[in-house]
Amino acid sequence: MTNGNTERYGSDLMAELIANLDVPFIALNPGASFRGLHDSLINHPHRDMPELITCTHEEISVDIAHGYAKATGKVMAAAIHNVVGLQHATMAIYDAWCDRVPVLLFGGTGPMPVEKRRPGSDWLHTALVQGNLVRDFVKWDDQPASVQSLSDSIYRAHRLAVTEPAGPVYVCFDAMLQEAPIEQEELDSCPALVNPPSPDAYSPGTPPGPSPAVTARLVEALESAQWPVIIADYTARSDIAFHALAQLAEQWAIPVIDQGSRFNMATDHPMNLSGANFDVLEKADVVLALDMKDLYGSLSRIERTIRTTEPVLKPTARVFSVSLMDYTTRAWSADFQRLYPTEMNVLADTQILLPVLLDALSKRQRPASVEARREEVTGWHNCLRVEWKETAIKKRSETPIATAVMADELWMLLQDEEFVLANGNLRGWVQKIFTMSSPRQYLGSSGGGGLGYGIGATIGACLAHRETDRIVVDIQSDGDLLFTPGGLWTLAHHKLPALIVMFNNRSYYNSEEHQINIARHRGRDVGRTAIGTTIVDPAVDFAAMAESMGVAGIGPIERVEDIAPALKKALAIVKSERRSVLVDVVTQVK
Numbered sequence: 001m002t003n004g005n006t007e008r009y010g011s012d013l014m015a016e017l018i019a020n021l022d023v024p025f026i027a028l029n030p031g032a033s034f035r036g037l038h039d040s041l042i043n044h045p046h047r048d049m050p051e052l053i054t055c056t057h058e059e060i061s062v063d064i065a066h067g068y069a070k071a072t073g074k075v076m077a078a079a080i081h082n083v084v085g086l087q088h089a090t091m092a093i094y095d096a097w098c099d100r101v102p103v104l105l106f107g108g109t110g111p112m113p114v115e116k117r118r119p120g121s122d123w124l125h126t127a128l129v130q131g132n133l134v135r136d137f138v139k140w141d142d143q144p145a146s147v148q149s150l151s152d153s154i155y156r157a158h159r160l161a162v163t164e165p166a167g168p169v170y171v172c173f174d175a176m177l178q179e180a181p182i183e184q185e186e187l188d189s190c191p192a193l194v195n196p197p198s199p200d201a202y203s204p205g206t207p208p209g210p211s212p213a214v215t216a217r218l219v220e221a222l223e224s225a226q227w228p229v230i231i232a233d234y235t236a237r238s239d240i241a242f243h244a245l246a247q248l249a250e251q252w253a254i255p256v257i258d259q260g261s262r263f264n265m266a267t268d269h270p271m272n273l274s275g276a277n278f279d280v281l282e283k284a285d286v287v288l289a290l291d292m293k294d295l296y297g298s299l300s301r302i303e304r305t306i307r308t309t310e311p312v313l314k315p316t317a318r319v320f321s322v323s324l325m326d327y328t329t330r331a332w333s334a335d336f337q338r339l340y341p342t343e344m345n346v347l348a349d350t351q352i353l354l355p356v357l358l359d360a361l362s363k364r365q366r367p368a369s370v371e372a373r374r375e376e377v378t379g380w381h382n383c384l385r386v387e388w389k390e391t392a393i394k395k396r397s398e399t400p401i402a403t404a405v406m407a408d409e410l411w412m413l414l415q416d417e418e419f420v421l422a423n424g425n426l427r428g429w430v431q432k433i434f435t436m437s438s439p440r441q442y443l444g445s446s447g448g449g450g451l452g453y454g455i456g457a458t459i460g461a462c463l464a465h466r467e468t469d470r471i472v473v474d475i476q477s478d479g480d481l482l483f484t485p486g487g488l489w490t491l492a493h494h495k496l497p498a499l500i501v502m503f504n505n506r507s508y509y510n511s512e513e514h515q516i517n518i519a520r521h522r523g524r525d526v527g528r529t530a531i532g533t534t535i536v537d538p539a540v541d542f543a544a545m546a547e548s549m550g551v552a553g554i555g556p557i558e559r560v561e562d563i564a565p566a567l568k569k570a571l572a573i574v575k576s577e578r579r580s581v582l583v584d585v586v587t588q589v590k
């Protein structure tokens with residue numbers, strides 16, 4: 001590869017520093033504000049660079065990095081064009097922030113010296129300071145002012161992004177800093193510009209664990225409990241925490257409620273009682289809350305229409321919370337949720353705390369009540385699974401296709417496959433019907449409730465599993481896809497094989513349901529709630545939409561008996577042609 005001259009440009013150094021972080025991919029929609037960096041990424045004279053993933057919307061670029069991080073535990077980057085691309089990206093950045101997921105965001109601005117600005121767009125697309133736009137929902141932002149500042153800026157951004165609680169960071173590069181050659185004098189006086197330092201010396205801090213006194217109190221509480229319950233939300237960020245939680249539940253027969261922001265527990269773990277949350281919690285005398293963001297909401301019965309809550313726990317229940325969430329609480333967004341009273345609030349990383357707790361508990365004599373509890377929880381777990389399966393079978397006669405039936409059909413297709421579910425859960429039916437047992441097998445939702453997430457997250461999961469035979473599945477709701485349909489093109493362009501199954505209820509049903517409840521509450525005409533909420537007249541032809549962007553399209557499927565053949569055909573294409581397929585299934589509303 002040649003770059004035509006021997007100059008070393010600012011953006012060459014930027015690209016090298018990014019490559020030093022082992023960032024495998026940079027998702028982007030192109031833009032002149034980072035044309036210098038773009039050139040260095042595709043034409044660097046000496047180094048292999050992260051692969052560029054072409055996106056049709058900046059929101060998708062960020063969602064890809066979001067999905068990739070959840071699929072791998074590793075970080076990738078998105079390059080975001082100046083002020084305008086950044087505005088498109090904001091909602092996805094907010095989702096990543098709320099979901100505590102690391103994402104490296106690189107932007108361009110300026111040039112800051114006015115004499116270097118092209119009249120017109122360079123002015124429209126320059127802001128002081130550009131990071132202000134996202135500062136309230138990134139962990140850190142920076143706009144380095146010299147080439148010597150670059151390693152500090154890029155390595156610090158990476159370190160802060162991946163330090164738990166993780167989150168997005170934004171580094172904005174002045175266009176001139178990217179495009180100007182680095183002066184020979186500066187290169188001579190600063191060897192680090194020629195041979196940039198390794199990031200190893202700037203690695204993230206070691207995660208905090210509990211003190212012996214804290215561990216002793218948790219041991220005492222769990223040991224003395226008759227009906228302890230673990231409720232976990234962001235816990236399985238690491239495989240260590242996933243396995244330690246399974247062991248703790250198993251050894252001490254503790255029922256677990258998985259709140260699902262991470263895939264915390266195998267669906268077939270006998271102590272998994274997710275789905276019976278309040279029945280399980282109202283019996284609790286001790287609750288160990290792990291990495292909960294919304295402890296209040298998870299321990300309350302909520303009347304959504306009149307906005308009231310009622311506690312689920314007995315007043316005597318003792319609650320112990322372990323999380324690092326307080327470290328990322330900010331004033332602007334209230335994503336931190338309502339305070340909930342606890343006996344102890346432990347600031348520790350559960351990947352450290354859980355093994356320590358297991359070890360401490362292993363030295364204790366298990367009371368006889370543990371075995372009785374094991375039998376009760378296992379029986380309950382098995383009963384729930386059987387009940388759910390029976391419901392799915394019973395609902396086969398319903399039209400349109402029920403979500404439980406769709407989950408069952410999909411499970412029958414996937415049960416002998418290695419797969420990862422990148423997005424969607426059919427209103428919880430997936431966890432009830434599927435058996436998923438490995439860490440990161442289900443990647444959860446957007447975190448911030450911002451729509452448009454599913455297809456980008458799926459692309460991220462496909463990149464994560466590109467070198468494997470694992471099938472990446474997206475259960476894709478219709479409204480969500482209509483925000484970011486261009487993601488289908490990125491799947492096709494980069495030859496990424498995803499199995500996309502539409503959960504097509506032809507509605508923004510979550511919102512339609514709110515309108516139904518409000519109309520009922522006010523005694524008004526429920527018949528009018530389809531206005532502004534349904535996606536009909538015309539119904540979207542998702543299969544044709546997919547085909548138009550190079551993804552195979554099947555459907556619409558409207559009869560139960562047509563689902564299995566359609567899914568089988570789709571899976572065969574995914575496997576043999578290694579390309580994405582979308583199966584449009586028209587379903588009940590929820």
Ligand SMILES: Cc1ncc(C[n+]2csc(CCOP(=O)(O)OP(=O)(O)O)c2C)c(N)n1
Pocket residue numbers: 091449450451452477478479480481505507508509510511589
């Ligand atoms: C960017 C954005 N706009 C609007 C909303 C409000 N909203 C929440 S859920 C929902 C409906 C989503 O429709 P779909 O993805 O089809 O899922 P469904 O509820 O039908 O299962 C809407 C519009 C939102 N959360 N995010």
Ligand SMILES: [Mg+2]
Pocket residue numbers: 477478479503504505506507508509
């Ligand atoms: Mg819908």
